[in-house]
Every structure is written in C-alpha cells, then in structure tokens.
Amino acid sequence: MFKAVIKADVMKSLVNVVSPITDEVKLTVKPEGVNLVAVDPSHVCMIELVLDKGTFESYEANETEMGIDLDKIKSILKLSSSGEVIAVNQDEERKKLIFKIGNITRHMSLVDTSTMSTPKIPTLNLTSYVEIYASELQKGIKASDNISDHVTFIADKNSFELLCEGDTDSASLRLDDSSISISVDKKIHSMFPLDYLGLMIKALPPDAMLKLELDTDFPVRMTFSLVDGNARVTYLLAPRIES
C-alpha cells in the first residue's frame, strides 16, 4: 500500500536529480518513507535518494516495492502547474500508480522489479571535504565545455579548484576558505569524466549546498538535501585514474 500527496515542484526536483543517472528506478517503500539506489548503465556513477515522510504533504504506506519509468513521471509533471499538488495511490492488484492532478486522473503501469537489482553502496572512508553551492560548480562545469572530456578536483587546506585542461585551452574555478568551508589536511588531486559530472551538477537546484567528500584517485561523494532536509541525495562518481 502506498498513498501520498506531494507538491508538484518537489516531485519535479526529485526527478531532476535522479534522471541524469537512470530512467528506470526501483523505489523501496516503507512506513517511514521511500528510498532508492541506482547506478547508471555504465556503472560509473550511483545515486542514493532517501525521502522521509516529511517530503510529502501526506504519506501512508506499507512495505512494498515499485518500479518507475521516470519519462512517464516527467510527462505527468507537465500536467501540473507550480504550486499544485499531486495525489498518488498504488493499485496493487493491477500493478499501477494512480495520479490525480486537479480534474485529471492518470493511471500508470509500474515496471516489473523482479529483474531490477539493488546496487550495493560501496564503503568509502573519505575524510576530506569541501562545502560549496551548486551554482558555483555549475559555472565551473559550463566553463569546461568544449575544452576537455574530463575535469580535475584539486584541494588542499585552504583552497578548492575545478580544473579542466585541454590541449590548447583551460578553464578553472577556484575558491578559497574565505568563501567556502574546507576540511582537507593534504593535497588532493582526482580526475572525473566531464559528461557524467556535468549531468549531475546541472541537475541540482543552484542554491543547493553540496558536500564534496574526496581523496586522490578515489570516487567523489556528493551529498545535499532538498525539501528542508527531508530528502537527502548522495551521488558517487568513479574517478578516471591517469596511468
């Protein structure tokens, strides 16, 4: 059983952060909330999304699983205006979700979850981190466009840099501890594929405060929250190790 009401704007921001990684997800539903773990098809990046009950206007559920096609959710979101709410009910018998938006009722078939695996979240002991607004990283990603296909995160005690170096041109976003919070006790240097990183960063609300946990040649873990802390997102992105 799953029965909830959610603001259209909230559902949109959640879809935005998941859809760069995958277009089909398995939701694990529990009485206290919903969560999902998904990897992209090439297993380079991963998302974990945890939604407390407070993410919803109202929420009532038993333990269940639901397979969701995100493209369908996107088309349903187009039926709502900003400020509207969407009522969602599970029709367990017919394996459907029923959405109500104003006078519209939309029955959506669920995706069979039996062939969908639950990716295991790797244990990573990352002790260094910086905290930075998504809007800043978005500028750095935009500046990297057409320069190279990978970017490097460089951090030390006092500064953080997103560097993109091509054959002839380069772009760099550089911030020091006067404007961002940095907790790094050594020199860190890690390279990431621009395409994946770009998709993730561009999907974020510009005012989201990101925590970037990183270490040389380790995956980066990016965490942030939405909906007043009720929705928590963790991205993991594998590094590109130079030989």
Place this chain on the structure above:
Amino acid sequence: MFKAVIKADVMKSLVNVVSPITDEVKLTVKPEGVNLVAVDPSHVCMIELVLDKGTFESYEANETEMGIDLDKIKSILKLSSSGEVIAVNQDEERKKLIFKIGNITRHMSLVDTSTMSTPKIPTLNLTSYVEIYASELQKGIKASDNISDHVTFIADKNSFELLCEGDTDSASLRLDDSSISISVDKKIHSMFPLDYLGLMIKALPPDAMLKLELDTDFPVRMTFSLVDGNARVTYLLAPRIES
C-alpha cells in the same frame, strides 16, 4: 472590393483556429462580413468561420472571393507587434492583397480559387451538449499524450469525461455538472482521433468557452466565438467507430 483594418492580435487568433485544418482557404467576402468553410486533406475534420463586420476595426467590401495562403499570413503577422493594426486592401486587377503595417507595405498574391471547392456542411441533429473551457480540454489532451492515438468523449446527465486508454496506461479528464453546464439525457460514448482533436483543441484561446454537441458514434461539433462574439467558429470532427 475588399478594404479593411484589423487588429494584429485578432488576425492572429483567427489564423490560429484555421491553420490546424488547412493552409489554404477560400474566403467568401460579402458587404456584411467574411466567411470560410474548409476541410482537412483527409476529410476528417471541417471548420466554418463566420466573421461579422465587427471583427474588423473598419470594413468595406463588395461580394468577392479570395484564395489565401495562411503561411504567408503568418509571416506577415510576425511583422506586427501586439496592439498594432493591419490595413488590408484588395488589388483586384493584379489579384493581390496589400497589407500595411506601420511603414511596411506587403503585396501578397492571392491563390487561384477556381480549383478550390466549397465543402458542404453536413446536417447533424445533435441534441446533447456540454459547455467547457478550452483550458480544461487542453489539459485532457496533454494528459493523453503518448498513451493512445484516440480519445473517447463520455457523457451522461451529470458528467463529462475525456478518456484516453492505452495498453498499459490511461488518462482521464472528468468534470461534473457542478463545474460545467451539461445538457445530456442519455449515456453518450464517442471515439475521436487524438491527432486531429489535439491540433484543434491546442489552437484555441484557453479562455474560450466551447460548446461540444455530441452523440454516440456521431461527429462532434465544437462551437465557440472570438472577438466579443463577432467571429464564430464551428469545428466538426468525424468519429472513429469501433467495429
């Protein structure tokens, strides 16, 4: 002879309702106004447009016929700003229309009407109707996107439903007589092709009040008016009859 001044915004709304059906029309001009009847190339839908003199800022005409290429009218409308007026004069000798918008003069050749037939408007005795804002139907059409290629109008004494049922998903817009005016004395069920219906509905001003006259497996007649009742539009759309 045809000599008129029309608001650019009014001409635009008229072109919008005709162009989903056809891109070439024959205007029948009379001293008291202009009208046109057109069918789409596959003879599935029909439009009748009646323009009283009051549609225009000024109007003077003898009986005449004019063949019009609507794509050219669209490009002429792009030369005007909202609030501007367009002066239109017929050059009978050279078979042209002359448009004046500010300092711009645009001579447009007329289309030869000798090969254009005047479709006959079928007589339909439809006694049931509902009245509904275009904006509501537009939501129903949007919700039907990618679900099936046809939609069903279902009506009874107290409710009206636009239903789109696909193999796995469905969308429905449902309104009852507390929010719309319904005059139906039996159960009605008629199916229509989504592509044609969608083009017509999307072209309407959202605040237009549509009268939908319908009967089971009969064409639907949709009428509404623009320009304070001076311009009256009738759409007819053939049903898709299930065997």
Place this chain on the structure above:
Amino acid sequence: MFKAVIKADVMKSLVNVVSPITDEVKLTVKPEGVNLVAVDPSHVCMIELVLDKGTFESYEANETEMGIDLDKIKSILKLSSSGEVIAVNQDEERKKLIFKIGNITRHMSLVDTSTMSTPKIPTLNLTSYVEIYASELQKGIKASDNISDHVTFIADKNSFELLCEGDTDSASLRLDDSSISISVDKKIHSMFPLDYLGLMIKALPPDAMLKLELDTDFPVRMTFSLVDGNARVTYLLAPRIES
C-alpha cells in the same frame, strides 16, 4: 602587452556586430585602443571596428596583434551575467589570452596571425546618405523574408525605401524626411544580397542610429557607434549589379 577590463554586455555587443562577417579576426592593439578590419570569406562585405580606450573599464596595452576565434569568445561570454565585468590579460609567452570572470579563469589560445591578411579598405566617394534607426531596417529585412534573395535601396531628396520584389509578392519599407534625416540630391537605386545584408542588420542593437551612405550601383557604407561613441563600426557591402 594587453591588459583590460570590459563589461560583459559591451563585449557581447561587439562580438555580435563582427560575427556575421567572420569567425576569426586579427586585432590590432595599440596604446590608444584596438581596431580590426575583416572581410567575409566570399569578399562581399567588410567590417571595420575601432575601439577607443573608453570602450573598456580599464585599458593598458603596447602595440601587438592578436588572432581571436570568436566562437570561443561567445562561449566565454556565456559564463558571465549581465552587469559583470571580464578581465582580459595577454600571456605573450604562451600566446594566450587569460579571461577572469568572478571565480572562473579561462585560458584561451590565440590564433596564429601570420597567415591572416589585413584587408585594404576601399576608398569610396559617397556623397548621399540617410540616417535611420536599426529597428526600422530590421523590420524591412524581416518583411523581405522568403520573397526574394536581394533587396533594393531606393532614395531621393525626400524618401528612402527598402524594396524586396519577388515573382509574385513584394515587401517595402518606406520612410520620408518627416521621420528620418535624408541628404540625397538625385535618384539612387542599388541592389544588395539579402543574406549578407540581413545578417548585418539583424546583429545591430535596435536603437543604433545607422548612417547609410549610398550611390547607384555602388557599395553601401553603414556606420554606427556603440558604447557612447567609443566603439565605431563601419560595414561595407558590395552591390549586386543588374545586367
């Protein structure tokens, strides 16, 4: 040496007027300002751009030359918001320009100027001219769309006309000396290719006041200024002579 600060909006308007002609330019830098002369690949039109020091927020330079890829400048402009300034420094050793916009640093390789010629500006003795707002010409160009591939400038003592005549349709923009300044002492009639003229005219700020110097079957010279007169643009466009 070249070291300047420029408003992003100013740099954008300058790139806009040059890029219809060419996508690679050689800047001639002097202590008192920058200028460039460029022709389009088919040698039909030419631009001369003269930038006084006042075009910049701050400016310091020795004599030098810089080859610039305008597409890269466009992507750099996308990193700035309206109202922001861009600091530009030449790295002579590495043949690069270094742009700073907020926390972003962008190193851009310069284009080798050794193979770029400096076009010679032809001497033209044009004694007739009209002065007209870019917005008016932009309307005339828009009206000419899809009618013919050339337009004619027609001027006499009291009027100026931009005329586009096709096989069946025509468009005309006509202004007389009650609304624009005209200094013409004979009948002038000159035809120009619509594609080139259109690209140039569309690139102008609508409120730019253009001086059009012209004579029958001679090139037209269009001059206007930006940034409070600190940046001066001259376009030359070859006529299309009817045989």
